[in-house]
Amino acid sequence: xxxxxxxxxxxxxxxxxKEFTKLLSENQCPDADRKLLKEQIxxxxxEELGIADEVVRLGNMIEQKLVDYxxxxxxxxxxxxxxxxxxxxxxxxxxxxxxxxEAASWAYNERGYDGxxxxxxTIYMSIIAINGDIDFNELAxxxxxxxxxxxxxxxxxxxxxxxxxxxxxxxxxxRNPYVSLTYSVIYYSNKNEINAFVSGSFASAMKKxxxxxxxxxxxEDNSVYEIYSxxxxxxxxxxRIDVDKDIMFESAAMRIGCDKYYLADFIxxxxxxxxxxxxxxxxxxxxxxxxxxxxxxx
Numbered sequence: 001x002x003x004x005x006x007x008x009x010x011x012x013x014x015x016x017x018k019e020f021t022k023l024l025s026e027n028q029c030p031d032a033d034r035k036l037l038k039e040q041i042x043x044x045x046x047e048e049l050g051i052a053d054e055v056v057r058l059g060n061m062i063e064q065k066l067v068d069y070x071x072x073x074x075x076x077x078x079x080x081x082x083x084x085x086x087x088x089x090x091x092x093x094x095x096x097x098x099x100x101x102e103a104a105s106w107a108y109n110e111r112g113y114d115g116x117x118x119x120x121x122t123i124y125m126s127i128i129a130i131n132g133d134i135d136f137n138e139l140a141x142x143x144x145x146x147x148x149x150x151x152x153x154x155x156x157x158x159x160x161x162x163x164x165x166x167x168x169x170x171x172x173x174x175r176n177p178y179v180s181l182t183y184s185v186i187y188y189s190n191k192n193e194i195n196a197f198v199s200g201s202f203a204s205a206m207k208k209x210x211x212x213x214x215x216x217x218x219x220e221d222n223s224v225y226e227i228y229s230x231x232x233x234x235x236x237x238x239x240r241i242d243v244d245k246d247i248m249f250e251s252a253a254m255r256i257g258c259d260k261y262y263l264a265d266f267i268x269x270x271x272x273x274x275x276x277x278x279x280x281x282x283x284x285x286x287x288x289x290x291x292x293x294x295x296x297x298x
Contacts, residue, residue, distance in 0.1 A: 051199055051285060054085050055151045059144040059203055062090055066127065066139070070094050078122075088150055089122040096129040103128045116149040118159035123150065140207045141223050145200035152192060160192050178252035178263075181234055185267050188230045189274025197224045198281045205289055215279075215286040227278055234271040238264060 061081050069077055075094040080087065093111065097103040107114075111126040123146045127139065153160050171183025187193060201222035205212075212218045219228050243249055243264050253260035 051148075051202055051288065052151060054083070055144065055147050055199060056203070058083060058086050058088065058151075059140070059147045062088075062123070062143050062147070063140055065090070066092060066125070066143075070127065070134075086150075086154070087121070088147075089120065090125065091122055092125040092127055094127040094129070096132060098131065100130055103130060116146045116153070118153045118161070121150075123147070137204045137207050138223075141200035141204035143200075144203035145196045145223075148196040148199035149192065152195065174255075176248060176252045176255065178246075178249045179255055181237060182252065182256060182263065182267060184230055185234050185270045185274070188227045189270045189277075191277055194227060194274065194278050194281055197227050198278070198285050200224075201282075202285050202289060206292065209293065211293075212286075212290075215282050218286050218289065219282060224278070224282060227274070231271040231274045231278070234267055235275075238268050238271075 058081060061083070065079060065081065069075075069079075069092070076092070078089060078091045080089050082088075095103070095106060097106065107126050107128065111124075114124050114126050116123050123143075125142065125146070127134065149160070168183050168187050172180055172187060174180045174183070201218070201224040204222050205218060208221075210221060212221065219225050241249060243260055249263075250260050253263045256263060258266075
């Protein structure tokens with residue numbers, strides 16, 4: 001049975017329904033097994049639409065534990081969340097600040113390592129309140145984002161971040177705007193990051209129970225807009241500049257170690273491919289979101 005389940009991951013949704021409908025109609029398994037199979041089918045179809053149910057379930061469990069800890073006055077702790085499919089550690093720190101500037105300074109200077117660590121099998125999280133108020137939509141987004149990273153690395157059995165990851169972070173902070181732009185495009189066009197951002201946006205939208213007029217409304221109202229904005233702006237920037245006359249662009253190419261025309265083509269093609277993949281992922285997740293909202297699964 002597992003072979004058939006695995007194969008559906010490369011089928012279209014219509015093909016998936018047809019395959020399983022045929023299988024169920026053959027009466028080759030008892031009612032109890034058939035009920036279990038239907039549940040498995042539902043999980044596979046939801047994953048085909050965009051997000052594995054286990055990722056959503058895991059994120060919800062982590063969020064509830066974090067909220068309980070904070071309500072009980074525990075502002076720094078580690079805990080484990082275990083399900084039938086997952087075994088994940090979470091290390092969090094909660095801080096309350098008077099304003100967003102103080103919060104941003106603390107997060108940047110003291111909690112720069114937040115995220116999922118494959119080596120530690122741990123999600124490191126900073127939870128920030130401004131005058132006692134926590135943005136729970138953002139919290140749900142962040143948790144789901146990191147759970148997606150965990151899920152992908154767990155299934156691939158390897159760390160998706162190489163030693164080059166820090167080079168990308170440093171590149172984004174570079175003072176040359178075109179060096180920064182190049183590394184920003186590298187980061188935001190990465191499929192793993194797009195998957196994580198889309199997953200986080202799904203969780204945030206579910207938390208808000210928002211009604212959207214289409215997928216672009218969904219994008220603009222959630223963190224995935226960050227990717228859309230960065231990649232779109234990159235394309236607009238490349239339309240405006242004159243590669244032959246822009247000294248800063250030539251300097252950026254020299255610093256990165258490539259021909260300036262190659263760099264220009266790379267930025268444009270990477271941004272275009274990133275946007276294409278983003279729309280593909282958002283399209284699937286938005287369809288799943290609309291279905292969940294329609295069924296009252298909030």
